[in-house]
Amino acid sequence: MTLASESIAQPVDAAKFKQFEPLIAKYNEAKWAQMKEFDAKFLELCRSKIPSDAVLDAEPIDARKFVTSAGLLSESEAQIVNEFSIKELLDKQLAGELSAEQITRAYIKSAIIAQLATNCVMQFLIPSALERAKELDLYLKENGKLFGPMHGVPISLKEQMGYKGQVTCASYVSLIDNVVKKSSVSIQIFDKLGAVFHARTSQPQAIMHLDTWNNIIGRTRNPCSTRLSPGGSSGGESAMVAMHGSAIGIGSDIGGSIRCPAAFTNVFGLKPTTKRLSSMNGISGGRGQESIPSTEGPIARSIQDLEYFMDVYLNQGKPWEYDPTSLVIPWRPAEVEEKIRIGVLFDDNLVTPHPAVKRALQQVVSQLGEQFEIVDLADSWFSQEEMLAIHNTTLSLYTIDGNRSQLELISPSGEPILPLTKHFLNFGQGKELSIYDNRKLNIFRDSTKLALLERFFSQSPTSKKLHFILSPTYPAPSEIPGNSLYWGYTSFWNLTDYPNVVFPTSYTHDPKLDSLPPTQLKQNEFEESVWSNYNPDAYVGGPVGLQLTGKRFDDERIVQAVKKITSVLK
């Protein structure tokens, strides 16, 4: 029995929650109204071709086909959302071959398909997106040039990002009518760069699941296999991007929330070194918490689009002009070594990865073959004992205020505490520690950060320095809803603030090849929680995305390395 099969929790305060139910209903009706108003016939057609929620929830359906081959989009629409990179979209607008409105309409359609298939949308912004697209077309016509480097490019936004004049609730029911006055800095930047915003996507309750499930819209499905989870907390984004519902999306990551979703849905995700992108004017239950900072980052279908996003965001957007907590570090030209030295972490010494993950990693390593130097980290990685100390520190830091900040946002609505929220609130036993304790944990965190630098990324008499570390993103190839229990493969890099890119592989869980659990389990509670009920049939269609890590502020170099790796893998 899995968490997912437990009945979803009851409201903590049923009477209070009852008062919010009409607001939730209204919130969700607005979505239907916008889809209908945009194109009622198209909506009808989609509903006829896309299975019901019940079927999607029960079957391992690859929902991406509804965009790529189900005939729901016209040929030209399909070409726009399936074939063109961001740069091509810009070139074609400049050449007069496509208009911003055509692009926007195509992406609105694919976003509607995404919504029907995966339930990834919190709020559509269809009317304003169309208006914006028309303005951009007019601008290009009148000025003979693009408005900016994201002219007419539809971007999807994790809903926790403040959006001026719109409800921004971050999936907290208590904030269901919280209309904000300021857009998040990233939205302000992309607005100035010419982007179009057509959809705001879902995040889980508390924004702290590696899954996407909340009390406002329910659960989001994985496009690769609809009965699976799209990951989280940016699972609305990963579903949207994987469904080709936007050209690129913005998520955020404090424990894996960009990288797990990217891996689970077979797309690219970057968790940059923190403070390079701005998170200002967003809602978060961890506001003011600085021990493990969160960061925004892109989720994309290609490493080129992801790189372009970072380039224009930093070099033309200059977040530091809006947000004084942002670092003044442009997106810098970067090179990688002729022969890249990659340390491979097959196992973090706490939780054994699933057979599919192990197989994918082995295959990738053998494909990289001669062109890369591969160093197996099995003997040099932190021991189980060290990793327990590190992971428990991470867990304690997430809940170190005794969850007061989170409960302050959750409690006022009386909403049910979902199973993975409960799981999270119980990290570090949910204990409130003292500021003194917090400092000691910060010091321990920094010693881990230093150990990483000295053991792996510095030349030493006994070992060559690594350029990058390749590892699983998550123990499983995607996950059963409600079952994303172990964060360690990603949260380790949040504690230490080393940047990573997750990239898709061509490997997918295969119940025939990947049926056997490890013969011997490690003796720790995390291993046990992951392996207690291994059911290889449940993971059908789950893709394996891998995680490449570099030194702090080596974001640019990691992107270059992933380009090189993925070109070899092709």
Added chain:
Amino acid sequence: MTLASESIAQPVDAAKFKQFEPLIAKYNEAKWAQMKEFDAKFLELCRSKIPSDAVLDAEPIDARKFVTSAGLLSESEAQIVNEFSIKELLDKQLAGELSAEQITRAYIKSAIIAQLATNCVMQFLIPSALERAKELDLYLKENGKLFGPMHGVPISLKEQMGYKGQVTCASYVSLIDNVVKKSSVSIQIFDKLGAVFHARTSQPQAIMHLDTWNNIIGRTRNPCSTRLSPGGSSGGESAMVAMHGSAIGIGSDIGGSIRCPAAFTNVFGLKPTTKRLSSMNGISGGRGQESIPSTEGPIARSIQDLEYFMDVYLNQGKPWEYDPTSLVIPWRPAEVEEKIRIGVLFDDNLVTPHPAVKRALQQVVSQLGEQFEIVDLADSWFSQEEMLAIHNTTLSLYTIDGNRSQLELISPSGEPILPLTKHFLNFGQGKELSIYDNRKLNIFRDSTKLALLERFFSQSPTSKKLHFILSPTYPAPSEIPGNSLYWGYTSFWNLTDYPNVVFPTSYTHDPKLDSLPPTQLKQNEFEESVWSNYNPDAYVGGPVGLQLTGKRFDDERIVQAVKKITSVLK
């Protein structure tokens, strides 16, 4: 009556403290032994010319004359320490006109004079400095090039910086025999760059006074007027640098600890944006505290030396290769505007500056005249009410762990709690707050940081953006020992993490011109504490240093602006 005239506090635990007294005596004897061993005759000569401690403590003696004109140094020694910039020292070594040993010997002599006049040294490193200098001379001879960009340049070090194989106690008596295994990252860097380390300088108890007084060596005097304070907590450094006892010094600043000492002793000091320089492997009672981060920074006799220090530290030293918490931001070429727009803050709306400070600021502003655009911030600065909220937030954050981290270092020796330590421990009433409260204060801090950016450093419909803000460094022209009570003019910029350079003016307190307190005092406890006993005669010889602030990460631009300002003031 001033705090300074109170008798120094009794040991908290006299029996315990008694056990440490022989260790303290031994620690201080080593200093005498090194001076004697270096040159007993020279020491004798110095003692004959420099007044006794009692006289120095009682009179407003300008001790700088002992280096510049008292005949204690030979002509060539005097030239080395009084006339040459760092770059000239390098050039002359390369040209064979000076050796590292000559330079080191001259600076050791001036450091000995500095010690006798101001009591600024915790520990000399004379034998190893001489040995190092000889090695450098040999290197140059054998290789025909300098070892590095600080070849043979004597640098003084705030003692809290770890020094491999030496006691590092940060003025905590409990650590008086704490021999450390690792040098601080900055020392490692300057070692690689070819510097010579000959002296480690004093800091106050808890490293949290704007003064320099501890239970190991007592109080440090101000070279400009020996009965005054050299500021703190890097007052050992400021005294040393102002006495020409080192070519340049390294201090640290969490509330004014580089800038007050620089202003009090008429030299330059930079508090960079945090995390640009590394503070790794140092001792601090605030370790693990992240709400108001501390930073290291240079104290120098010229802005050119200061700039050179930053350039080689960042561009050749690359602290991020040692310290993974350091930002990867090189020292960048920077330009300032043709006509610089400076907002002038004559008064922070909490504490009225002394007449001497006001006069200096007014004079400087009128000297800047046509070449700069001056904007008086009187009407646009934060109100008294806002400033109270901001300053009280700062004070609370300093002691937010209920001083547990500090007391853990102070208590084991039973050492007396000095009056300014008591003053500091009582910031925010010394109350231990919760992590939840800490987060709220962090959020408030960031809103202040943002308000600064939006109100002053951004273009708006109603105002032009400022390039820099010019303000007092401290309410008084230097300070009476034990009387540095109000930190607001500097700590404001620690809370918000905006970088500043302090530069000397030619203005000094004049009891005739500066005798009158303000006719009307502001109604708040800080104003009251500063003005309750104004005695204009006490400040004779106190110089006024001013503080120039720029946007976060505009460190390079501030340095350029200070160059321009000081060239106009000349």
